[in-house]
Amino acid sequence: MSSVNKVVLAYSGGLDTSIILKWLGEEYGCEVVTFTADLGQGEELEPARAKAEALGIKEIFIEDIREEFVRDFVYPMFRANTIYEGEYLLGTSIARPLIAKRLVEIAAETGADAISHGATGKGNDQVRFELGAYALNPDIRVIAPWREWDLNSRQKLLDYAEKHGIPIEKKQGKKSPYSMDANLLHISYEGGILEDPWSEPEESMWLWSVAPEAAPDKPEYVELTFRNGDITQINGEDKTPAQVLAELNRLGGVHGIGRIDIVENRYVGMKCRGCYETPGGTIMLKAHRAIESITLDREVAHLKDELMPRYATLIYNGYWWSPEREMLQTAIDSTQAEVNGVVRLKLYKGNVIVVGRKSDQSLYDENIATFEDDAGRYNQADAAGFIKLNALRLRVAKRIRG
Numbered sequence: 001m002s003s004v005n006k007v008v009l010a011y012s013g014g015l016d017t018s019i020i021l022k023w024l025g026e027e028y029g030c031e032v033v034t035f036t037a038d039l040g041q042g043e044e045l046e047p048a049r050a051k052a053e054a055l056g057i058k059e060i061f062i063e064d065i066r067e068e069f070v071r072d073f074v075y076p077m078f079r080a081n082t083i084y085e086g087e088y089l090l091g092t093s094i095a096r097p098l099i100a101k102r103l104v105e106i107a108a109e110t111g112a113d114a115i116s117h118g119a120t121g122k123g124n125d126q127v128r129f130e131l132g133a134y135a136l137n138p139d140i141r142v143i144a145p146w147r148e149w150d151l152n153s154r155q156k157l158l159d160y161a162e163k164h165g166i167p168i169e170k171k172q173g174k175k176s177p178y179s180m181d182a183n184l185l186h187i188s189y190e191g192g193i194l195e196d197p198w199s200e201p202e203e204s205m206w207l208w209s210v211a212p213e214a215a216p217d218k219p220e221y222v223e224l225t226f227r228n229g230d231i232t233q234i235n236g237e238d239k240t241p242a243q244v245l246a247e248l249n250r251l252g253g254v255h256g257i258g259r260i261d262i263v264e265n266r267y268v269g270m271k272c273r274g275c276y277e278t279p280g281g282t283i284m285l286k287a288h289r290a291i292e293s294i295t296l297d298r299e300v301a302h303l304k305d306e307l308m309p310r311y312a313t314l315i316y317n318g319y320w321w322s323p324e325r326e327m328l329q330t331a332i333d334s335t336q337a338e339v340n341g342v343v344r345l346k347l348y349k350g351n352v353i354v355v356g357r358k359s360d361q362s363l364y365d366e367n368i369a370t371f372e373d374d375a376g377r378y379n380q381a382d383a384a385g386f387i388k389l390n391a392l393r394l395r396v397a398k399r400i401r402g
Contacts, residue, residue: 252279
């Protein structure tokens with residue numbers, strides 16, 4: 001292996017990254033720095049520190065970056081009402097640019113000349129991590145063990161761990177059959193029986209939400225306050241971005257909201273079936289579109305909807321730090337200055353139902369929209385000329401072409 005002095009590893013403390021930690025030292029003869037991020041995955045992270053220390057690591061970074069994650073990544077994405085391929089709320093995709101950012105920053109802080117990750121050569125995450133890293137530091141070295149080593153089966157990983165004295169948690173317990181990834185926005189499930197797109201997921205798979213049919217028979221109402229397109233209050237109580245998402249996850253989970261089962265098109269070329277739970281994000285999206293419905297100009301709203309699929313694809317494919325994403329973000333953010341107000345929602349058995357919206361910047365004029373007397377604010381006779389002008393090309397074409 002070519003010379004590497006020090007590498008920063010995105011480290012979870014699990015089997016794969018623990019093996020990578022040891023493998024880097026064995027194969028590259030380099031010092032390893034570990035970085036473990038608390039993105040709201042709901043796991044205790046101190047065991048990762050203990051394991052890293054036991055494996056001889058001297059520089060260990062464990063950071064709570066939940067607020068930064070929601071404030072600087074999730075919230076900007078939701079200002080665009082972002083959905084990939086009509087359903088996926090990009091819970092995994094949006095976490096990767098932040099991890100890449102911290103890997104590069106820690107490399108600079110510690111004098112490391114490389115970073116490393118545990119993403120496989122079949123997935124999207126390798127692309128997201130590395131595009132982000134190169135955009136932030138063009139000269140950084142990236143080591144992706146799954147593209148280099150021959151440990152291409154679980155048994156080989158276990159044998160390597162045993163040979164090198166790497167602890168294996170839950171060795172005797174029942175291991176989840178799914179590959180899972182969690183953060184404050186969502187939890188994902190892949191692999192196992194999900195590799196057959198005809199197989200229905202087992203109910204026991206879902207960890208964050210009850211089944212809609214098992215949700216309470218009584219609906220729950222919630223009011224969300226928006227300022228500049230972002231949620232700042234729940235039921236009138238101020239909350240930080242991470243607190244907002246955590247509470248909406250709780251509410252959505254109780255009412256069976258946010259489950260999806262999709263086959264998506266990966267950037268690397270294959271189709272992949274995945275299941276996702278995004279209870280808080282599902283509520284946020286519905287509420288944001290509701291407040292925009294009364295505060296955004298029609299053509300601005302429509303143009304945002306046209307731009308959104310391109311914006312979503314950029315995030316899915318790993319181009320968060322690209323100039324084109326930043327350009328689109330500037331345009332999107334400029335539309336949110338008047339997106340202020342309150343949305344009232346009814347949560348009921350897997351459904352998020354908008355039942356009210358109000359704003360001091362509302363463009364909705366009841367005096368114009370009314371079926372009653374509008375006091376001359378709208379002259380219905382004007383519609384005749386409007387219709388004829390818009391029908392002109394249709395009438396001409398019919399007369400000429402029959």
